[in-house]
Amino acid sequence: MLSWEERRLLVKVSNLYYTDGWTQEQIAKKVGVSRPVISKMLQKAKEFGIVEVYIKDESALTVELEQKLEQKYGLIDAVVVPTVGFTPDMVKRSVGQAGAYYLSKNLKRDVKRLGISWGSTLSEVVKEYPYERREGINIVPLVGGMGTQHVEIHANQLAYELAKKMNGTCSYLYAPAIVETEELKERLVAMQDIAAVLEEGKNVDVALVGIGNPYKGSTMKAIGYLQDDDLQHLRKMGVVGDISSRFFDELGMPVKHSLNDKVIGLTLECLKEVKKVIGVVEGTHKIESVAAALKGDYLDVLIIDEQTALALLQEL
Template sequence: MLNWEERRQLVKVATLYYNDGWTQEQIAKKFGVSRPVISKSLQKAKEVGIIEVFIKDESVHTVNLEQSLEKKFNLTDVVVVSISSLTPDMITQSVAQAGAYYLSKKMKGVKTIGVSWGTTLSALVNEYPYELREGVKVVPLEGGMGRKRVEIHANQIAYELAKKISGTCSYLYAPAIVETQELRERLMGMQDINEVLEEGRSADIAITGIGNPYKVSTLEMIGYLQEDEIAQLKKMGVAGDMGFRFFDQSGNTINNLLDKKTIGISLEELRNIKMVIAVVAGSHKAESILAALKGKYIDVLITDEQTATLLLQDE
């Protein structure tokens, strides 16, 4: 019996080979495997009934969305989760599950994983399987301390993921947003904090969410953003945020007052990480994701079917 990820992979290989006319060599290069592996995948797809001269599977729609998004935004990979009859909470859960699965498959040769914060990333870690990856270190990409929703802060997510993989983790002993710019400069200059941020900047993989500060905003929910600040962000043309860093509709960084008080890596530093995986659920975030894609901050997008469709409608 194939699991969801294996089935999705077979449909993707079959679609590239039979619909798009790719050679087995080209497909092997895309997935970083040898040509015989692709040959076996095509054979397997026939055996399980996915290929019967035409491709037959409910996943084919989401695979087409994935390929369209990859081409449109020049992404390394896209995973689109089917959401028929799912509630918003179940959509988040399904996208988080797909993110956990994807990360687990990308761990070969990885020494350091940088993690951001948020409800979807917290769910991803809950879904992550227990594995033995003792050489891997998990580091937070921004600070996060306080009494509200501790489980969604980067420090806690780093700790929980490290526990799942029997790895190690670092902690950023600082809030995500401090009271003054002067305090931020002092904290950023401290050796302990500086060293952890440096680990984050040089991570092999970064996992992040994308936020919409205006709709179902976690930043507002846990008290980082007040109503007057949200109005100010709107005036400044903010379209979304990643790791407490804001950007406009074209993906350009917006240096507002919050940015100058944030303990964490910058968007430019995030973009320089070899593989940045964004795990985002909910169509209310489509405009924010689109802006992040225009800013070229991410390499891999994992999202739901409805959001993927909205991203492709944009011209």
């Protein structure tokens, strides 16, 4: 039996080859394997009945959505997870599994620094990540995270858990994500230990991030970083989403808000400089936030549930 991930990849390769007319060499470059591997995959697709005269598989719709997302936003890759009929918890778990599988299969051995943000969706990615040996890799938190609430989804904790699963090391950013004043933020980021980790964050090879909607299902509000007054002010300023607690408007532009000046972590400008940014997101309440993040060109790879992908393409 093929796993869902294997079936998805076979369908994607078959679609590119038989429907879009790509050469095996072109497909190999996109997928990141050798041409003979693509040849074997095409043969396997026939053996499992995925390819006859046409491509038949329940993943065909999601593969089509992936291609539309890639073309519209210039993404390196998109993964759309079939989740019809799933409960919200099942959707989050499935997207987490897809994120973990993608990261494990596409993380090149020359990647020595992997940055990770925070949030419940990324927590699922880390939970689902397999135990493997990747000596020499260091996991770097991209945003601060301290306190006693929801510790399991803080960037420091996720960095620690992922490092354990990869048999690597991790850094710790000993600071909250958002502090009370700009003066306190300036004092903290000047401290040697914190400054060193922030510098590491700027130089990661790959970044793994979530996307937040500050108004619906916001973890930042649940933790206490955002109050009702803050949310009203953010809305007036045109904020539609955040990455690593950094807020942006509907065009993906960073918003000049006092909260953005109190965040201890990677800026949106610096995130754009990272070679490969993988965004993992689920939930139709984040459509506007994801659309803005894509317009802002922050993501190279998008891993998303089917309903949100459909709504995203229909809305735009």
